[in-house]
Amino acid sequence: xxxxxxxxxxxxxxxxxxxxxxxxxxxxxxxxxxxxxxxxxxxxxxxxxxxxxxxxxxxxxxxxxxxxxxxxxxxxxxxxxxxxxxxxxxxxxxxxxxxxxxxxxxxxxxxxxxxxxxxxxxxxxxxxxxxxxxxxxxxxxxxxxxxxxxxxxxxxxxxxxxxxxxxxxxxxxxxxxxxxxxxxxxxxxxxxxxxxxxxxxxxxxxxxxxxxxxxxxxxxxxxxxxxxxxxxxxxxxxxxxxxxxxxxxxxxxxxxxxxxxxxxxxxxxxxxxxxxxxxxxxxxxxxxxxxxxxxxxxxxxxxxxxxxxxxxxxxxxxxxxxxxxxxxxxxxxxxxxxxxxxxxxxxxxxxxxxxxxxxxxxxxxxxxxxxxxxxxxxxxxxxxxxxxxxxxxxxxxxxxxxxxxxxxxxxxxxxxxxxxxxxxxxxxxxxxxxxxxxxxxxxxxxxxxxxxxxxxxxxxxxxxxxxxxxxxxxxxxxxxxxxxxxxxxxxxxxxxxxxxxxxxxxxxxxxxxxxxxxxxxxxxxxxxxxxxxxxxxxxxxxxxxxxxxxxxxxxxxx
Amino acid sequence: xxxxxxxxxxxxxxxxxxxxxxxxxxxxxxxxxxxxxxxxxxxxxxxxxxxxxxxxxxxxxxxxxxxxxxxxxxxxxxxxxxxxxxxxxxxxxxxxxxxxxxxxxxxxxxxxxxxxxxxxxxxxxxxxxxxx
Numbered sequence: 087x088x089x090x091x092x093x094x095x096x097x098x099x100x101x102x103x104x105x106x107x108x109x110x111x112x113x114x115x116x117x118x119x120x121x122x123x124x125x126x127x128x129x130x131x132x133x134x135x136x137x138x139x140x141x142x143x144x145x146x147x148x149x150x151x152x153x154x155x156x157x158x159x160x161x162x163x164x165x166x167x168x169x170x171x172x173x174x175x176x177x178x179x180x181x182x183x184x185x186x187x188x189x190x191x192x193x194x195x196x197x198x199x200x201x202x203x204x205x206x207x208x209x210x211x212x213x214x215x216x217x218x219x220x221x222x223x224x225x226x227x228x229x230x231x232x233x234x235x236x237x238x239x240x241x242x243x244x245x246x247x248x249x250x251x252x253x254x255x256x257x258x259x260x261x262x263x264x265x266x267x268x269x270x271x272x273x274x275x276x277x278x279x280x281x282x283x284x285x286x287x288x289x290x291x292x293x294x295x296x297x298x299x300x301x302x303x304x305x306x307x308x309x310x311x312x313x314x315x316x317x318x319x320x321x322x323x324x325x326x327x328x329x330x331x332x333x334x335x336x337x338x339x340x341x342x343x344x345x346x347x348x349x350x351x352x353x354x355x356x357x358x359x360x361x362x363x364x365x366x367x368x369x370x371x372x373x374x375x376x377x378x379x380x381x382x383x384x385x386x387x388x389x390x391x392x393x394x395x396x397x398x399x400x401x402x403x404x405x406x407x408x409x410x411x412x413x414x415x416x417x418x419x420x421x422x423x424x425x426x427x428x429x430x431x432x433x434x435x436x437x438x439x440x441x442x443x444x445x446x447x448x449x450x451x452x453x454x455x456x457x458x459x460x461x462x463x464x465x466x467x468x469x470x471x472x473x474x475x476x477x478x479x480x481x482x483x484x485x486x487x488x489x490x491x492x493x494x495x496x497x498x499x500x501x502x503x504x505x506x507x508x509x510x511x512x513x514x515x516x517x518x519x520x521x522x523x524x525x526x527x528x529x530x531x532x533x534x535x536x537x538x539x540x541x542x543x544x545x546x547x548x549x550x551x552x553x554x555x556x557x558x559x560x561x562x563x564x565x566x567x568x569x570x571x572x573x574x575x576x577x578x579x580x581x582x583x584x585x586x587x588x589x590x591x592x593x594x595x596x597x598x599x600x601x602x603x604x605x606x607x608x609x610x611x612x613x614x615x616x617x618x619x620x621x622x623x624x625x626x627x628x629x630x631x632x633x634x635x636x637x638x639x640x641x642x643x644x
Numbered sequence: 645x646x647x648x649x650x651x652x653x654x655x656x657x658x659x660x661x662x663x664x665x666x667x668x669x670x671x672x673x674x675x676x677x678x679x680x681x682x683x684x685x686x687x688x689x690x691x692x693x694x695x696x697x698x699x700x701x702x703x704x705x706x707x708x709x710x711x712x713x714x715x716x717x718x719x720x721x722x723x724x725x726x727x728x729x730x731x732x733x734x735x736x737x738x739x740x741x742x743x744x745x746x747x748x749x750x751x752x753x754x755x756x757x758x759x760x761x762x763x764x765x766x767x768x769x770x771x772x773x774x775x776x
Contacts (some may be wrong), residue, residue, distance in 0.1 A: 291660050552759045565740050640683055
């Protein structure tokens with residue numbers, strides 16, 4: 087059977103059923119700008135080459151089929167573009183609600199909530215640790231009341247919402263479910279994602295609260311809850327993004343992300359969940375960094391590795407469990423404070439890598455990211471970058487267009503080989519939780535980060551505007567100004583909420599949560615939901631859990 | 645070496661982005677200084693206590709969350725109160741140009757934007773060493 091026959095088989099078996107439900111954007115009549123015909127997906131024979139069919143299937147296959155090298159859906163962007171999902175949030179819930187409605191009006195297709203750091207670490211806005219940080223890098227959420235304001239006039243059965251929340255992910259998920267209840271939307275209609283990935287917080291991002299064991303328990307509790315009640319919700323977004331931002335290279339990003347994922351699957355299987363019941367709702371989050379071809383290879387390698395890991399290591403049977411769906415964000419660390427408009431070009435290249443790599447959703451950074459939170463104009467340009475790639479570049483008109491590039495395929499193999507070696511090393515060290523506890527992963531990332539920076543310092547790696555083509559006396563660019571009063575307003579708001587709720591119900595619910603937490607096998611999602619519904623604050627719920635679980639302390643050695 | 649300069653690289657506030665702080669710490673150590681890194685999520689009080697207990701000459705602050713206008717003044721006034729006013733303080737991170745004059749007014753010697761070379765930091769320290 088030739089690969090053309092094989093493609094016909096794919097069209098009949100895999101593509102046709104999906105096309106019936108979700109037709110292609112232009113009914114299959116997609117061409118190049120000059121009218122040249124385009125295949126949906128190319129095989130070696132289209133370029134006059136032959137390939138061994140079984141090798142082809144094993145390494146590449148077809149979109150929507152194992153090993154998913156070529157993409158997780160049979161139609162990919164010919165059916166629907168990736169979700170354009172800009173991470174946003176600042177100040178109070180009211181201000182962020184305005185920004186979300188603006189972004190949705192501008193054609194954004196999903197929400198992505200940025201929480202401020204006190205929220206991400208489980209402190210109310212009037213806690214001493216929150217001083218100076220309220221509403222800065224995201225929106226401040228103290229209780230269900232803020233969450234109601236955040237999503238006012240945004241129908242939660244119509245949008246999908248991603249929430250960058252980790253240590254207190256269960257609490258914010260409970261708030262989202264409770265807001266939806268008030269809108270009359272049941273949990274099984276909710277679409278979205280919680281990041282919920284604590285392991286990378288220990289090594290790269292820093293918003294941990296509890297030690298690893300209770301943190302892993304909260305995560306498996308949310309897996310169980312989502313499996314039962316929220317079939318459309320991604321219960322985790324296993325993130326290489328921040329590992330890369332912290333300075334890792336592409337191979338480490340893939341290896342450490344997959345090692346984290348293996349730890350989560352192990353933990354969930356350990357408490358008795360069936361891998362095929364939850365693995366289909368695991369999602370991933372990668373960095374789109376400057377080296378265009380290496381990045382495309384990275385995304386394709388990660389998909390193939392995940393499919394093989396699920397099938398061979400965990401014995402998954404359901405193809406959905408093996409399909410790695412991922413969000414991508416363009417690199418923040420690659421942007422420069424110097425000559426910031428150059429960042430528009432950088433972001434375009436990073437975004438192109440994500441699209442050529444088959445991302446399901448994408449955040450493009452704003453050109454002023456190295457200076458402050460984005461202005462409205464910078465945020466709009468970032469979104470327009472995605473729209474230009476989607477509608478004008480043509481790269482979305484066929485699936486996995488770089489497949490078969492000798493260089494890209496060779497890089498895919500090399501990344502897979504090296505990342506697999508890393509995972510074996512982590513396995514030998516006793517798994518990812520142990521490897522993090524021993525500082526092994528942190529050391530690896532730090533070494534790479536240091537090496538990179540030395541190369542820049544010594545001019546062996548050129549960054550335009552940093553160590554070559556600098557300009558003196560740059561004109562200033564507009565900056566987003568922080569609202570200096572937001573902290574005060576938010577502190578008053580949470581104080582008001584504490585006065586106007588039923589104090590007894592809050593006390594009872596917090597006490598129930600505490601006893602559930604003390605029972606090491608108990609579910610925590612239901613007790614947290616009860617706390618949230620009675621307007622217990624994020625800080626109160628977090629403190630209750632801190633009492634039982636203790637707090638994680640980072641050991642630092644540089 | 646008796647005249648070795650001791651430096652504390654500190655991460656006040658809640659942001660966990662310490663790639664820059666760790667790089668500065670290590671690069672300054674490679675340049676011959678004695679360097680301690682505080683780790684992330686330190687309160688102003690904890691950082692100032694650490695600086696005094698460790699008897700450092702220089703304190704480098706790294707902050708990327710935008711809370712510098714709240715946290716840096718508190719650190720500077722605690723240093724003054726507790727007798728650390730002879731410590732050279734510099735800062736780096738996501739700090740807009742227009743905030744820099746105000747930070748210099750409260751005694752921060754220099755603010756380094758992202759992308760600053762390590763030599764710029766060393767120059768500030770060495771100039772201070774000569775002048776003190």
